[in-house]
Amino acid sequence: MSTTTEAPDTAAAAKPKLKTSAMIASFADPGQKTSNAPFGHALVKAAQENDKIVGLTADLGKYTDMHIFAQAYPERFFQMGMAEQLLFGAAAGLAETGLVPFASTYSVFAARRAYDFLCLDAAEPNLNVNIVGGLPGLTTGYGPSHQATEDMAIFRGMPNLTIVDPCDSIDIEQAVPQLAASEGPTYLRLLRGNVPTVLDGYGYTFELGKAKVLRGGNDVVFISSGLMTMRALQAAKALAAHNVDVAVVHTPTIKPFDAETVLKEINTDRLAVTLENHSVVGGLFETVASAVVTAGAGKRVVPIGLPDQFLDAGALPTLHERYGLSVDRIVAKVLAELG
Amino acid sequence: MPTDTVQDAAPQGQTLQTAVTPERLEKISAAAYRIRHHALNMGEVQGQGYVGQALGAADMLATVYGDQLNFRAGDPHWEARDRFLLSTGHYAIGHYAALAEAGIVPVEELETYGSDDSRLPMSGMSTYTPGMEISGGSLGHGLTIAVGMALGLRYQGSSARVFNFLSDGELDEGSTWEAAMGAHHHQLGNLTAMVDINALQADGKTDTVLRTEPVTEKWESFGWYTQRVDGNDVGALLAAFDNAAAQAAAVGRPSVILCDTKVGRGVPLLENREKAHFMRIEENEWQTCREQLTAGYEGKASA
Structure with missing residues (x-):
């Protein structure tokens, strides 16, 4: 190892x-057993069974494995641009119409930049908005702009929010349909790309x-x-x-x-x-x-x-x-x- | 009732066979008068409040609730309803008055405004009030949610329209412009923003707090179908909303109606008072306000 x-x-x-x-x-x-883009594939699978599931991202589809969903269901995918307040406000709006949005960006942007929108537009009305945050904790070497070392500390204070910190590809694959099925808002600390299977x-x-x-x-x-x-x-x-x-x-x-x-x-x-x-x-x-x-x-x-x-x-x-x-x-x- | 034909016979993307008839004018003016009257009564309960804003926006609220929105008063969650999103939570006093006028909230309930255990809190929240689609108050949220609602409704084949009421102060917020870009990018032709431009925000006049002008050019350059009208002229409002309705479509340009309004409109005592975000009204002045409102309305009606 x-x-x-x-x-x-x-x-x-x-x-x-x-x-x-x-x-x-x-x-x-090196050499560890992995699964590629487990979140993207799990979302596609969940979407096959639940036609209310939609996906959106803020210019980070390829970097949060959302591109897998976007390719499978282009008509159910909404690109919101590099605009995180819009991303999560719009996710709340989609949920208001009965849909089940999964909205992805990096954890730093979800937690630091868009908190007010998640808190008031999704959590207070207890909407089924699923936040998908890439690069949680120390999973990038880009420094504090990208390292979400305090995302759970920020999010734990938000009433109604479920927080999931998965270990591996199995956790992610099994969590996605459960997050979609659970009523209120959720936050998934995404592991992306070649994710270990442990x-x-x-x-x-x-x-x-x-x-x-x-x-x-x-x-x-x-x-x-x-x-x-x-x-x-x-x-x-x-x-x-x-x-x-x-x-x-x-x-x-x-x-x-x-x-x-x-x-x-x-x-x-x-x-x-x-x-x-x-x-x-x-x-x-x-x-x-x-x-x-x-x-x-x-x-x-x-x-x-x-x-x-x-x-x-x-x-x-x-x-x-x-x-x-x-x-x-x-x-x-x-x-x-x-x- | 003429309104029923207007509201029910509004197929997508077709030019409406409407004109600003005296009947429509009279109906909406009367509704605006009642909304103002309700707002004064509610303000008196609190002894203060955002009465100035409610009076200023009453004509916009009367037009949209009395003439434009498809809704069922007894079924606020009716799936096919048009959505009205109040992002300026403090305008709730005016919105509650409009909801009472629309029959969604009982008029008798208005006197609970801002009191403990009331369904009508000082700042509007969807979880408290029937007909309140979102929890406003943190400014700059409404249009972002409206974008998602319009996307969601279109994706599900609904032709319902989404109206977002926002204020010129909210144009300070970057998120409003994120949403303005998003609505244009996604060609949300069933989305209409209505901006109350009363040129006043919490710390003073808008042009001294953060200059938002030229507002018309901003929205035009963001790709929106943009109209600017006197927001206290019911005829101008009806014509502008007719224009917006005529070009509404599942896929098309989002529409904005910029409404210049006057804080305290309809009550000379308040119109002429120094403008303030949170207008102070003395205990003995409420009756004078109501009398001035009624005199003005009846004077206009008989003229």
């Missing part, structure tokens, strides 16, 4: 520097609003969402070599949060760690922390996530290593915690 072998800081000086562009299309590891070996199915225990373990419990569930599973395997037995609980729905399942797993003697591709402010960690405190469980939780900073530009493997999302860094952190 590349991230465990190629990015330690000590070796960086001797190696050619990685290129930002190397990972633009996909964050998959959860097929775990007897897993995506259920909106549910956390799932992917594997058991006696020493540590990982609570993770998004692509960090992939890293959590990899880290669990790596930790086994250190005789550390790690459980992994995948919580793809961040809101409404399945506190019941998560608390049951956390209320043990195991070291509890959250893993998220998001700032440690306002995302999965604080969602878990608030559930723990609300339940009166005096349990320490260790956060693994992005720092409360504007992040560097660069190549993703370098950045994931730098900010602690790599498997190596996860393993080191857990071993240090266990002393």
Whole structure:
């Protein structure tokens, strides 16, 4: 696995520097099993069964896998131009007429630029508007203009909004029809391009609003969402070599949060760690922390996530290593915690 | 009733056999008078409010509800209805008065305006009020939603039209122009924007806050079928809406009617008062306002 072998800081000086562009299309590891544009294909499939589904984008169809839908259903696809306020206002208008819009752009633009439109036009009337945000967290090396490191923190405060942070192609394929079927607005943290297929070996199915225990373990419990569930599973395997037995609980729905399942797993003697591709402010960690405190469980939780900073530009493997999302860094952190 | 023929016999893309007859003029003028009267009564309940805007926009609201919109008063969600989107939430006082005039909201309910547990909050919200299609108030939203509604209706084969009421202050908002481009790009011929140009916004006169003129040229250059009229001249409004209706089509140019209006119109006491976004009216002045309104209306009617 590349991230465990190629990015330690000590070796960086001797190696050619990685290129930002190397990972633009996909964050998959070399040789990893992937599925191409799972969102686009899932939307086409859902649209075959539900003629109310329409798609729209703000000049980022090709970069959010919406182009797959646009090619399959040109008459059900609306290009809104690079105008995110229009994109989501119009999505609300389409939903007002009984349609089920999926509107895509990058997460930064949805969360930062168009919040007022999503909040008042879609969420307050509880319309079935489905926000599809590309490049969530640290999935691009373009720097803070493109890195949506605080998108969940922004969106969690929006009443009525369902937030889904999928791990892989299976999560996305199974989530899309459920998002279409759920009544109110939703936000999907899109993974695009060649998306890893990870959860097929775990007897897993995506259920909106549910956390799932992917594997058991006696020493540590990982609570993770998004692509960090992939890293959590990899880290669990790596930790086994250190005789550390790690459980992994995948919580793809961040809101409404399945506190019941998560608390049951956390209320043990195991070291509890959250893993998220998001700032440690306002995302999965604080969602878990608030559930723990609300339940009166005096349990320490260790956060693994992005720092409360504007992040560097660069190549993703370098950045994931730098900010602690790599498997190596996860393993080191857990071993240090266990002393 | 002549209105029924106008409203029901408006097939897509055909020239309407309409003229601004004395009957239509009289009917809409009377409706505008009642809307103003309702607005004054509602303003008195609150002791203040956006009465100036309601009086200014009453003729536009009367024209669109009394003469243009297809709707069923008893069934506000009737699928084939035309949509009227109020993006200026604070104009709700005028809109509620129009909804009462249209029979969608009972006249007796108007006195609950802005009171606890009322269906008629100070700023209009779709989740509170029958006939209120959207929650306005955060300005610059209405036209973006209207674009989506027009797209959605057309895609589903509906010939319903979408009207968005916005104010000249909303022309400050970039989203309004995103939507103006989007409507033209998608050739939303069943979309009509109506802009209340009262030249006043929260911090003062529009041309001192953020200059929006030349407004006509802006809309024309965005590709819209653009008309500019005296928004307090019912005859001019009817003619402009007839023109817009005549060229409405599933695929075609969106249409905008720019309406120059006067804050406080119909009540000389308020017309001549220093213009303010939130007009203060003393307790003892409401009756004077109503009397002036009625005197003006009856004077015109008998002239």
